[in-house]
Amino acid sequence: MRALQLVEDRRLEVVDVAPPPAPGLGEVTVxxxxxxxxxxxxxxxxxxxxAKRKLPLTIGAEASGLVEAVGPGVSSLLPGQLVSIYGARTCGLCRPCREGRDNLCEHVSGVxxxxxxxxxxxxINLPARLLVPAPIGVDAIGAAVAPVTFGTVEHMLFDNAKLQPGETILVHAGGSGIGTAAIQLSKKMGCTVITTVGSADKMEKASALGADHVINYREDRFEGAVRKITKKKGVDVVFEHVGADTWAGSMLSLKRGGRLVTCGSTSGVSTTMNLMQLFQQQLKIFGSFGCRMENMANAMQKMAAGLVSxxxxxxxxxxxxxxALRRMEGRDVFGKIILRVG
Ligand SMILES: [Zn+2]
Structure with missing residues (x-):
C-alpha cells in the first residue's frame, strides 16, 4: 500500500509499505x-x-477513515463506519485519559x-478508543477536520476561554483553517466577531463566513482597528495562534479582565510581555493544545446540524x-487543504 513519507527536510516521497496486520486486542483497522x-x-x-523524531516519517496529523476490521474486544465500532481519528497516541490509562482529556495525557507517545x-x-491500525464515529450528515472531509481544526477551536473557545453569547472576540488569521472554524463557532453562538486577514480577496470570504468586522492586517494595525470598532473598550476574548508578530497587539486589544487563548505561534515562538499590563488589566492567558474526545463529537454534531461546515x-x-505545503507556508490559502487518500 502507499504512504506519503517525509524523507528529509522539505522532501516527501510516495513509498510502498506493508499493509498493517490483522487488528490486535482493542484495535481497529481504518x-x-x-x-x-x-x-x-x-x-x-x-x-x-x-522535535525528537526519526525520518522517514509518514505525515498527516488529522484524518478520517472507514472502519475495515475490528479486533478482539472492540464492541463500539463496526466495519463500514466513518470515523474521525484523534491526532495523538495517548495512553488511555492515566487519569486525564480516563476522563476523556487525552490532550493532558501523562504518558503520551506523540503526535x-x-x-x-x-x-x-x-x-492503519489504531486503538478503538481514539476513534470517534461520525454522525449521519458528516462526510469524510467533515470527519477529517474534527480532531485538530474544529476540536482544537472547540476546546479553546468553550473549555478554556469560556466564550459567552453576546461577547466580542478577535479571531486572528480568519483565513486559516482554525480561523474559519473560530469565526463560524463564535458567530453561531451569538458573539460579535472581528477577524484579521492579509488580502482583499480574503476579506470578502471572511465576511461571507459571518465575521462582523474584517481587518486587513497588511493595511491597518489591527490593534488600532479593534480599538475603533469596540469604541476603545477592547474585546472580551482574543483567539491567538500567530504568536510573535501579533502578541503585543493582542494583549492591547483585550478589555480589562479579557481572556487570550492561544494554540500556536506560526510567526515565531518567542515574545516579550508587559507584566504590568497583565496584572493591572487583570488579563487571563490560556495555552491550549489539541482537544478532549468530546470536542470532536461536539464539532461533528454541529456540522450534522448544519451550524458549521x-x-x-x-x-x-x-x-x-x-x-500544498508551500502555499500554506506562504499563507496563500483560505480554509483547509484536504489530501484525498482513499
Ligand atoms: Zn494518558
Missing part, C-alpha cells in the same frame, strides 16, 4: 479517506531542530505525523502535497 493539512505539517516539513507515523497512508480551499492527491 482505511484512511481524507487527511486535513495543518500548520504542524508545515513545521514538520520545514524541519524542527527541537501522529509529527513524532510518530501519521495518517497519509492507505490503512468545513471551509475547503483545495483537495489534492499525494502528488500535490509539495505545492
Amino acid at each position: 482505511g484512511i479517506k481524507a487527511v486535513a493539512l495543518n500548520h504542524i505539517d508545515v513545521w514538520g516539513w520545514r524541519g524542527m531542530a527541537f 501522529h505525523g509529527f513524532h510518530l507515523d501519521g495518517f497519509a497512508q492507505e490503512k 468545513p471551509v475547503v480551499d483545495t483537495e489534492v492527491d499525494f502528488d500535490g502535497i509539495g505545492d
Whole structure:
C-alpha cells in the first residue's frame, strides 16, 4: 500500500509499505479517506531542530477513515463506519485519559505525523478508543477536520476561554483553517466577531463566513482597528495562534479582565510581555493544545446540524502535497487543504 513519507527536510516521497496486520486486542483497522493539512505539517516539513523524531516519517496529523476490521474486544465500532481519528497516541490509562482529556495525557507517545507515523497512508491500525464515529450528515472531509481544526477551536473557545453569547472576540488569521472554524463557532453562538486577514480577496470570504468586522492586517494595525470598532473598550476574548508578530497587539486589544487563548505561534515562538499590563488589566492567558474526545463529537454534531461546515480551499492527491505545503507556508490559502487518500 502507499504512504506519503517525509524523507528529509522539505522532501516527501510516495513509498510502498506493508499493509498493517490483522487488528490486535482493542484495535481497529481504518482505511484512511481524507487527511486535513495543518500548520504542524508545515513545521514538520520545514524541519524542527527541537522535535525528537526519526525520518522517514509518514505525515498527516488529522484524518478520517472507514472502519475495515475490528479486533478482539472492540464492541463500539463496526466495519463500514466513518470515523474521525484523534491526532495523538495517548495512553488511555492515566487519569486525564480516563476522563476523556487525552490532550493532558501523562504518558503520551506523540503526535501522529509529527513524532510518530501519521495518517497519509492507505490503512492503519489504531486503538478503538481514539476513534470517534461520525454522525449521519458528516462526510469524510467533515470527519477529517474534527480532531485538530474544529476540536482544537472547540476546546479553546468553550473549555478554556469560556466564550459567552453576546461577547466580542478577535479571531486572528480568519483565513486559516482554525480561523474559519473560530469565526463560524463564535458567530453561531451569538458573539460579535472581528477577524484579521492579509488580502482583499480574503476579506470578502471572511465576511461571507459571518465575521462582523474584517481587518486587513497588511493595511491597518489591527490593534488600532479593534480599538475603533469596540469604541476603545477592547474585546472580551482574543483567539491567538500567530504568536510573535501579533502578541503585543493582542494583549492591547483585550478589555480589562479579557481572556487570550492561544494554540500556536506560526510567526515565531518567542515574545516579550508587559507584566504590568497583565496584572493591572487583570488579563487571563490560556495555552491550549489539541482537544478532549468530546470536542470532536461536539464539532461533528454541529456540522450534522448544519451550524458549521468545513471551509475547503483545495483537495489534492499525494502528488500535490509539495505545492500544498508551500502555499500554506506562504499563507496563500483560505480554509483547509484536504489530501484525498482513499
Ligand atoms: Zn494518558
